[in-house]
Amino acid sequence: MQEFSDALLLAFELIFSGDKDLIEIIGLSLRVSLTAMVVACALGLPLGAILAISRFRGRRPVLVILNALMGLPPVVVGLLVYLHLSRAGPMGSFGLLYTPTAMIIAQVILILPIIAALSRQILEDLNAEYAEQFLSLSVPRRAVISALLWDGRYALMTVALAGFGRAIAEVGAVIIVGGNIDHLTRVMTSAIALETSKGDLPLALALGFVLLLIAFAVNAAVMSLRLTTGRYANV
Amino acid sequence: MSKKSSSLPPLSALQTTSLSLEYDGVRYIDDIDLSLEPNRLSVIMGPNGAGKSLFLRLLHGLIIPSAGQVFWNGVPVDDAVRQRQAMVFQRPVLLRRSVAANIDFVLNLNGNRHRCNDILDNIGLLDFANQPARSLSVGEQQRLALARALATEPEVLFLDEPTASLDPASILAIEEIVTQAHKNGTRIIFVTHDIGQAKRLAEEVIFLHQGHLAEHTPAQAFFNAPKSKAAEAYLDGRILL
Ligand SMILES: Nc1ncnc2c1ncn2[C@@H]1O[C@H](COP(=O)(O)OP(=O)(O)O)[C@@H](O)[C@H]1O
Numbered sequence: 277m278q279e280f281s282d283a284l285l286l287a288f289e290l291i292f293s294g295d296k297d298l299i300e301i302i303g304l305s306l307r308v309s310l311t312a313m314v315v316a317c318a319l320g321l322p323l324g325a326i327l328a329i330s331r332f333r334g335r336r337p338v339l340v341i342l343n344a345l346m347g348l349p350p351v352v353v354g355l356l357v358y359l360h361l362s363r364a365g366p367m368g369s370f371g372l373l374y375t376p377t378a379m380i381i382a383q384v385i386l387i388l389p390i391i392a393a394l395s396r397q398i399l400e401d402l403n404a405e406y407a408e409q410f411l412s413l414s415v416p417r418r419a420v421i422s423a424l425l426w427d428g429r430y431a432l433m434t435v436a437l438a439g440f441g442r443a444i445a446e447v448g449a450v451i452i453v454g455g456n457i458d459h460l461t462r463v464m465t466s467a468i469a470l471e472t473s474k475g476d477l478p479l480a481l482a483l484g485f486v487l488l489l490i491a492f493a494v495n496a497a498v499m500s501l502r503l504t505t506g507r508y509a510n511v
Numbered sequence: 512m513s514k515k516s517s518s519l520p521p522l523s524a525l526q527t528t529s530l531s532l533e534y535d536g537v538r539y540i541d542d543i544d545l546s547l548e549p550n551r552l553s554v555i556m557g558p559n560g561a562g563k564s565l566f567l568r569l570l571h572g573l574i575i576p577s578a579g580q581v582f583w584n585g586v587p588v589d590d591a592v593r594q595r596q597a598m599v600f601q602r603p604v605l606l607r608r609s610v611a612a613n614i615d616f617v618l619n620l621n622g623n624r625h626r627c628n629d630i631l632d633n634i635g636l637l638d639f640a641n642q643p644a645r646s647l648s649v650g651e652q653q654r655l656a657l658a659r660a661l662a663t664e665p666e667v668l669f670l671d672e673p674t675a676s677l678d679p680a681s682i683l684a685i686e687e688i689v690t691q692a693h694k695n696g697t698r699i700i701f702v703t704h705d706i707g708q709a710k711r712l713a714e715e716v717i718f719l720h721q722g723h724l725a726e727h728t729p730a731q732a733f734f735n736a737p738k739s740k741a742a743e744a745y746l747d748g749r750i751l752l
């Protein structure tokens with residue numbers, strides 16, 4: 277127990293002294309996961325919108341698969357990306373393995389289904405409300421999509437945050453494709469997982485604490501967005 | 512550039528031939544043959560469930576008939592025809608945006624040069640321009656929906672019981688805007704089950720009953736002496752099923 281309270285004390289010291297290694301790790305985590313979120317939204321939101329307004333044969337199965345992909349295990353994603361990026365793999369020549377880019381790619385794959393599936397649900401409801409009016413106005417398809425994305429923006433921000441929350445908290449994928457290399461690919465979760473076993477408890481605890489704070493902040497943001505959505509929609 | 516194209520014949524005359532609509536084997540619109548002259552203010556009446564809303568949707572090409580056809584000046588209703596028409600629904604469907612943005616949305620769609628502020632000023636909503644559209648009262652929302660429909664410069668305007676749940680002042684405002692649009696040459700097809708409203712607006716009445724066309728009569732004759740038993744009972748205030 278003594279060991280633990282010492283470590284806790286050291287952890288807070290690290291946080292409040294603004295330890296350089298700590299800041300670097302947090303910074304990289306945010307950079308990787310925010311980039312993954314932006315890329316996944318750029319691809320996933322339009323995909324969700326298209327699925328929301330399209331009726332085609334085989335739509336059901338596509339939606340079932342998409343929903344199932346929301347639960348992709350991060351280690352499996354990590355493994356698949358590893359196989360593609362490793363020297364022997366099809367994209368090995370780019371030399372991306374063990375770089376932040378590899379971590380971003382893995383996280384994009386991990387959260388893209390979440391963004392697409394959740395936004396599809398939201399936009400389908402919105403479209404049900406608008407569809408007949410839009411048909412009456414002969415709104416072209418592209419304008420329908422952008423109108424749905426714009427009018428659903430507050431709800432869609434909660435989707436983006438859900439994706440970000442999943443990305444920043446996952447460890448399986450970033451460890452495999454990043455490798456937790458000091459000053460290069462060490463992010464919060466991989467550091468916690470690996471430094472704990474090496475005995476660097478203060479760093480692990482400090483990172484764990486920051487990660488918790490981020491999780492709380494994301495949830496608070498989602499809740500306040502929900503309130504905003506409600507207010508704007510139903511006054 | 513307005514979406515109205517002067518090279519096309521006007522759309523104001525309507526003809527339906529054996530128009531029918533079935534869902535799951537039940538006929539909700541049954542073999543309606545109707546011809547409407549151009550430029551009348553036509554009111555469609557009938558009890559609840561008579562098929563008024565479905566009929567209006569068929570005329571506007573929002574739904575496809577099971578049998579029969581809809582012609583506007585001889586042109587079968589299609590995307591191009593629908594584009595020159597507009598519809599106001601019983602419950603206004605406003606975008607989750609500001610009042611002004613709701614008007615701008617259709618102005619951008621049509622590349623038309625109306626000024627949003629003039630339109631809002633006309634309907635007395637300029638002061639609310641930057642407010643969320645859904646924060647307006649229902650009456651104001653319906654006025655906005657009507658102004659938005661007119662901003663597309665439709666040749667034909669459909670209204671489906673637009674005042675069914677509104678207060679008298681809002682009803683009056685809507686009726687005045689519709690009357691003005693009619694004077695400006697927009698062909699109006701107005702659905703209502705409010706007899707008073709029909710008397711105020713109608714130049715001719717189309718009476719639907721259980722999916723059938725019960726009668727199509729000039730307004731004065733209709734209110735004096737309807738030809739069909741169904742309309743007679745309805746005007747007498749008897750419950751009509
Ligand atoms: N999409 C639909 N599927 C099945 N039945 C419908 C559908 N829409 C309307 N109906 C039925 O058609 C009948 C006429 O409806 P409607 O045109 O809305 O009547 P109203 O004259 O009151 O506007 C009603 O009995 C209604 O239940």
Ligand SMILES: [Mg+2]
Nearest residue numbers: 563564671672
């Ligand atoms: Mg109706």
